[in-house]
Amino acid sequence: MLCNMKSKMLLFLVVSWGMIQGQNANRETPVYTSLQKALEAEEVLQLNLREQHIFQLNDSLSQLKELIFLNLMKNHLEKLDSSLFELKELEVLNLKDNKLSHIPQAINELKGLIRLDMASNDISEFPVALTSLKKLKYLHFSENYLVNISGKIDGCKSLEVLELQSNQLRFLPNTIGNLKKLKQLNLAYNQFREFQLAWTDLENLETLNLEFNKIQNIPEEIKNLKKLKVLILTNNELTELPAKFVKLQNLELLILSNNNLSHLPKELKSLKKLKTLIIKDNNLSEEEMARIKLELPNCQIIF
Numbered sequence: 001m002l003c004n005m006k007s008k009m010l011l012f013l014v015v016s017w018g019m020i021q022g023q024n025a026n027r028e029t030p031v032y033t034s035l036q037k038a039l040e041a042e043e044v045l046q047l048n049l050r051e052q053h054i055f056q057l058n059d060s061l062s063q064l065k066e067l068i069f070l071n072l073m074k075n076h077l078e079k080l081d082s083s084l085f086e087l088k089e090l091e092v093l094n095l096k097d098n099k100l101s102h103i104p105q106a107i108n109e110l111k112g113l114i115r116l117d118m119a120s121n122d123i124s125e126f127p128v129a130l131t132s133l134k135k136l137k138y139l140h141f142s143e144n145y146l147v148n149i150s151g152k153i154d155g156c157k158s159l160e161v162l163e164l165q166s167n168q169l170r171f172l173p174n175t176i177g178n179l180k181k182l183k184q185l186n187l188a189y190n191q192f193r194e195f196q197l198a199w200t201d202l203e204n205l206e207t208l209n210l211e212f213n214k215i216q217n218i219p220e221e222i223k224n225l226k227k228l229k230v231l232i233l234t235n236n237e238l239t240e241l242p243a244k245f246v247k248l249q250n251l252e253l254l255i256l257s258n259n260n261l262s263h264l265p266k267e268l269k270s271l272k273k274l275k276t277l278i279i280k281d282n283n284l285s286e287e288e289m290a291r292i293k294l295e296l297p298n299c300q301i302i303f
Contacts, residue, residue: 067087068091069091088110100122107133108132108133114137115139119140122145123145148171161183169191186209203227204227208230208232222242228251231253257281271296274296277299
């Protein structure tokens, strides 16, 4: 029971950290929580209107020309008005947990956007207009109804974090492999049946979360993810891992719980940086578990 709690807590921390970082306003400048007070101030850089029962954006919002941070999380927005797209200096836009089903083409006018959070809305079509945002580094699009991603996604050349968990995705366009700055990719809770070769072109990827999909095989090319530190494959349909898996020599955390694995690759000792291996609820024999422990003496292992 204690081990189970520890593994769940560890997973929560790993997955949540990328979402928490950078979501908050800059504490060095004032954060206004009232639109009216912001309109009365001389200079406003940050506006937090979280949970204020907003159903429609006020046209006066467009007067805040210098705004760089805008939080509209947990309101009741069903559409985005033109006043939003006049905020040309905006760098952080949080629209999480609203009722949006469509993102207007005009969002491509926010060319300075670095972080965009669209999580927990009702969007079924990926906004192609986002692919022209060259400065975008963090894109949070979890808990929507996406069934595909535009092949133009590689237009977001600065992207470092891409969160697409809890959608209805079965595949990504091969152009995803052109996102050479991508460090974190979260595809958990989707409908993927294969580990796409294009993902192995993400040469700077450090965290890959594929839990709760239907993946049956991992290609040998996974060895190309030389900077990978965290790999989460919980609740898939894996029966084995490729021999070249042990080439992931920067791997620190590996979670393989709830698969159909009867053994792990030979030469596990090559994973010298592996600190934690969670491999609960598989088909490992006592003999195989003993071998794993022997080859990974400095790794915390949870069977």
